[in-house]
Amino acid sequence: MQDIKLKATEKRGLHELEAGKDLLGWDEVTQGSILPSFEGDASNIAHLKQEERDYSHYNSYTATVASWRVVKPVFNMDVCIDCQNCWVWCPDTSIISRDKQMLGIDYDHCKGCEVCVEVCPTNPKSLLMFNEHEDIENALSQWPEKKKKEKK
Amino acid sequence: MAITSVKNxxxxxxxxxxxxGAHTLCPGCAHSMIVRELMNCTDDNLVIGTNTGCLEVSTAVYPFTSWDTSWIHIGFENAASAIGGAEAMHKARKRKGTLSDNDAPVKFVAFGGDGATFDIGFQWMSGAFERGHDFTYICLDNENYANTGGQRSSATPIGATTSTAQAGKHSYGKKEKKKDIVSIMAAHGAPYVAQLAPNKWKSMAKGFQKALETEGPCFINTVSPCCTEWKFEPKDTISITDLATDSLMFPIYEIIDGHELNILYRPKNVLKVEDYLAAQGRYKHLFKPEYRHVIDEIQKGVDDYWEMLQRREEARV
Known part of the structure; x- marks a missing residue:
């Protein structure tokens, strides 16, 4: 359930390596420049989901900041109540939410800021931070039990 | 206007x-939460201009752009006049019928940090409001020039330490009070002016939709906690905003047509500003005995302002 593969993800990461080849360097750029975000017509973008859009290689959707991260959030679908708190407060558009359901985390754009874990209201939390190298299956197996309310 | 439902x-x-994603804003930055919310609350085409600042340098790192809409950056100060010009052109071309799609709804939005709004771009913004362009100006208020290393701006509150107003043996940081930008913009006679916070997503989305729907220049000041310069952990962005709104350091309210003031959020338990100050590294020095009086001063300023807002709400003037 963790490996949600979006169609456009195939484009990712390719551009970063090839950036210098066919584009101008920083000292050759003219004073004004236009970067088209999409290939072709983009008038209907607000009605298309990310996987349905035809991103151009100038769009930062095709780039990745995964290397910024030292800890990563892991999503446990069994505990999630689809409240979408993580979606509304994710600063990096990294929560994949479709048709009112939380599907997973976009690890190409997540910077590991932990905001989603903080705002998660479930008990136990359905998002928790693990080390970047931690295997997801392994992380899910060590999920904490439900905490009992402390009696006052 | 096609608006997204914000019922829940x-x-x-x-x-x-x-x-x-893959812009280069710091992890946990509230700027992108606010920008995402604005762009999600409508289906209309957006034309966005951005002043120089964190948002601009991080979302348009050549050869990448993070914007899926028309977006322009020119200078530090002139997002308001650039967007004003674009809006005037759109109006003229619509009248002449030379647009490719004459009926497509378009909204004009300008973003600026607090440096660009309170200091450097103030004249341009004020001019655009006077001319009455149909656009929305959104200030992302993180209370310093975070992009260039955290210098003081006129949005920095009293007592905060910044790289150019440092706290130390002889100083408690910035000595001047913060500009009351919301009242200044309301005094322009703008049809909709508000101060909103990202932790109250619903009032923020409704405020954005109201500003986009309203014809004429609208101003929104949004609180944008800066984990780098306010010195807190990135994960605490939302909880710091909670403290800011609950301690009334950032009251959430709107002013319609320059006089009709509505308070949009009344905290059930009003916290002391001390709780808000203690959560951030930039106020750490205020808890030394010799600078305690600054905390009292901040508390008094906050109380007086809240009193003023309540009276204005009642008096409708």
Whole structure:
């Protein structure tokens, strides 16, 4: 359930390596420049989901900041109540939410800021931070039990 | 205008994001939460201008752009006049019928940090408001020039340490009070002026929609906690905003037509500003005995302002 593969993800990461080849360097750029975000017509973008859009290689959707991260959030679908708190407060558009359901985390754009874990209201939390190298299956197996309310 | 339903978060989450990831804002930055929310709360085409600042340098790192809409950056100060010009051109071309799609709804939005809004771009923004362009100006208020290393701006509150107003043996940081930008913009006679915070997503989305729907220049000041310069952990962005709104350091309110003031959020338990100050590294020095009086001064300023807001809400003037 963790490996949600979006169609456009195939484009990712390719551009970063090839950036210098066919584009101008920083000292050759003219004073004004236009970067088209999409290939072709983009008038209907607000009605298309990310996987349905035809991103151009100038769009930062095709780039990745995964290397910024030292800890990563892991999503446990069994505990999630689809409240979408993580979606509304994710600063990096990294929560994949479709048709009112939380599907997973976009690890190409997540910077590991932990905001989603903080705002998660479930008990136990359905998002928790693990080390970047931690295997997801392994992380899910060590999920904490439900905490009992402390009696006052 | 096609607006996204903000009745509850589930319905809001069906909006298709038009602000892409892999921008280079710091982890946990509130700027992108605010920008995402603005772009998700409407389906209309957006034309966005951005003043120089964190948002601009991080979302347009050549050869990448994070914006799925028309977006322009020119200078530090002139997002308001650039967007004003674009709006005037759109109006003229619509009248002449030379647009490719004459009926497509277009909204004009300008973003600026607090440096660009309170200091450097103030004249340009004030001019655009006087001319009455139909656009929305959104200030992302993180209370310093975070992009260039945290210098003081006129939005920095009293007592905060910044790289150019440092706290130490002889100083408690910035000595001047913060500009009351919301009242200044309301005094321009703008049809809609508000101060909103990202932790109250619903009032923020409704405020954005109201500003986009309203014809004429609208101003919104949004609180944008800066984990780098306010010195807190990135994960605490939302809880710091909670403290800011609950301690009334950032009251959430709107002013319609320059006189009709509505308070949009009244905290059930009003916290002391001390709780808000203690959560951030930039106020750490105020808890030394010799600078305690600054905390009292801040508390008094906050109380007086809240009193003023309540009276204005009642008096409708």
């Amino acid at each position: 978060l589930k319905e809001f989450s069906t909006a298709n994001d038009r602000f892409e």
